[in-house]
Amino acid sequence: MPLPPTDDTIAAIATAPGTGAIGVVRVSGPEAVAIAAALFRPRGGSDVTSVPGGRFLVGWLVHDGEPLDECVLLVFRAPASITGQDVVEFQVHGGPAVVRAVVAACIRRGARPAGPGEYTLRGFLAGKLDLAQAESVQLLVNARSEAARRHAGIGLAGGLSRRIDAVQTHLRGVYAAVLATLDYPEEGVPDADVEAPLEAALREIDALLASARAGRAARAGASLALVWRPNAGKSSLLNALLGYERALVSDVPGTTRDYLEAPLELGRVSVTAIDTAGLRATPDALEEAGVRFARDLAHGADVVVAVIDGARALDAEDHPLVRELAGPRTLWVASKADLAAVWTAAELGVPGLVRVSAADGSGLEALREALEEAVVGDAALDEAWLISERHEAVLREAREAVIRARTAPDDLRGLDLETALQALAAVTGRGEVAEDTLAEVFARFCVGK
Numbered sequence: 537m538p539l540p541p542t543d544d545t546i547a548a549i550a551t552a553p554g555t556g557a558i559g560v561v562r563v564s565g566p567e568a569v570a571i572a573a574a575l576f577r578p579r580g581g582s583d584v585t586s587v588p589g590g591r592f593l594v595g596w597l598v599h600d601g602e603p604l605d606e607c608v609l610l611v612f613r614a615p616a617s618i619t620g621q622d623v624v625e626f627q628v629h630g631g632p633a634v635v636r637a638v639v640a641a642c643i644r645r646g647a648r649p650a651g652p653g654e655y656t657l658r659g660f661l662a663g664k665l666d667l668a669q670a671e672s673v674q675l676l677v678n679a680r681s682e683a684a685r686r687h688a689g690i691g692l693a694g695g696l697s698r699r700i701d702a703v704q705t706h707l708r709g710v711y712a713a714v715l716a717t718l719d720y721p722e723e724g725v726p727d728a729d730v731e732a733p734l735e736a737a738l739r740e741i742d743a744l745l746a747s748a749r750a751g752r753a754a755r756a757g758a759s760l761a762l763v764w765r766p767n768a769g770k771s772s773l774l775n776a777l778l779g780y781e782r783a784l785v786s787d788v789p790g791t792t793r794d795y796l797e798a799p800l801e802l803g804r805v806s807v808t809a810i811d812t813a814g815l816r817a818t819p820d821a822l823e824e825a826g827v828r829f830a831r832d833l834a835h836g837a838d839v840v841v842a843v844i845d846g847a848r849a850l851d852a853e854d855h856p857l858v859r860e861l862a863g864p865r866t867l868w869v870a871s872k873a874d875l876a877a878v879w880t881a882a883e884l885g886v887p888g889l890v891r892v893s894a895a896d897g898s899g900l901e902a903l904r905e906a907l908e909e910a911v912v913g914d915a916a917l918d919e920a921w922l923i924s925e926r927h928e929a930v931l932r933e934a935r936e937a938v939i940r941a942r943t944a945p946d947d948l949r950g951l952d953l954e955t956a957l958q959a960l961a962a963v964t965g966r967g968e969v970a971e972d973t974l975a976e977v978f979a980r981f982c983v984g985k
């Protein structure tokens with residue numbers, strides 16, 4: 537995938553589609569000011585071509601003799617703009633037809649319609665922001681949850697880039713020591729100069745990789761499926777977690793038939809909690825369809841919450857379900873903790889249990905914490921998280937190389953360190969990044985960004 541040209545002049549609507557108070561059309565490139573001068577009649581008659589950067593003018597946008605709209609024109613001069621080029625922004629009334637007409641007028645005057653991410657790409661190439669920051673811009677624009685917004689902000693402020701820089705600093709120190717001794721191979725690099733910095737680099741890489749799950753949850757949202765046999769207290773637990781009555785509850789086994797979803801805030805992330813039909817063999821075709829849904833949902837969920845009636849003796853039907861649902865994504869919960877517990881985690885054959893009561897709220901806080909932990913791990917809220925699959929892939933590559941460098945002889949160690957440093961550079965894009973990678977990253981942006 538080739539990159540689009542970056543030395544021509546592009547125009548696009550920068551605001552969201554639809555009707556708004558203001559619509560912004562942004563033009564970037566060598567002809568931006570000339571295009572503005574051709575279309576814009578400032579109040580008081582000042583000369584658009586000689587307006588310095590950082591100013592705004594009020595006036596009319598006129599195209600082919602037709603007054604299109606009264607608007608504000610912002611002028612930014614290269615290199616002090618988001619793209620590093622001359623940029624003008626028309627702030628017009630935010631009707632879809634108005635902004636389209638303004639873009640069309642710019643195009644008639646020689647601009648090219650911008651593709652996805654072209655403004656940010658130009659900014660990146662001009663050194664206005666690095667690649668991790670550019671990806672944070674995209675996350676910020678798409679953020680639907682508090683967690684996504686917050687982490688996009690941390691990334692945009694350079695938080696992720698700083699963590700990567702710290703790893704690179706450790707590795708560069710070792711690299712320099714290795715290079716220095718290549719000329720005097722008989723001396724070798726003292727282990728002390730290698731071990732500690734490589735360990736430190738590895739710890740930080742592992743911490744970053746551990747945050748990838750949290751980053752994914754923040755980006756895409758995670759799902760929690762509450763599953764187990766009928767009457768276990770799944771729907772009651774959903775309601776208790778949500779703090780309102782979302783699901784019907786009754787002592788009739790098989791109350792929930794269809795599944796239902798509700799957004800649930802869990803401290804660092806928002807997730808989708810899904811209540812499902814109790815798992816059992818049933819002659820009722822509708823209920824059976826619900827049970828199939830439940831199994832599919834348990835299969836696809838990021839976290840499976842197995843809610844088992846803690847006040848009812850285990851029987852022959854529980855153990856096959858334990859086997860079916862056991863796995864790293866499963867959290868084991870004993871419900872109805874306000875009643876006497878009649879079985880233990882060991883009897884069920886699971887490593888640990890959270891005991892909760894939807895009736896009196898006991899254990900709910902611990903459950904919320906365990907759920908949050910299951911979704912985001914121990915990624916700290918105020919640290920930068922890995923926010924793209926691309927970051928994850930290159931960090932894994934860097935990790936492998938650092939592990940090799942730990943035990944490699946000095947001459948090979950240098951190569952491993954180079955590989956690791958290159959992989960890390962790909963996160964921030966400072967250093968060599970394949971054109972394909974850039975094209976792929978920016979193609980995911982929206983037009984006008």
Ligand SMILES: Nc1nc2c(ncn2[C@@H]2O[C@H](COP(=O)(O)OP(=O)(O)OP(=O)(O)O)[C@@H](O)[C@H]2O)c(=O)[nH]1
Pocket residue numbers: 765766767768769770771772773784785786787788789790791792793812813814815871872873874875892893894895896
């Ligand atoms: N004492 C006590 N009873 C509970 C608790 N949670 C649920 N129950 C009761 O257990 C019964 C079943 O609760 P539900 O929440 O409907 O159970 P479910 O797992 O959703 O059941 P299905 O929808 O049939 O699969 C109801 O009578 C609830 O009142 C609890 O924490 N303590």
Ligand SMILES: [Mg+2]
Pocket residue numbers: 770771772783784785791792811812813814
């Ligand atoms: Mg239910």
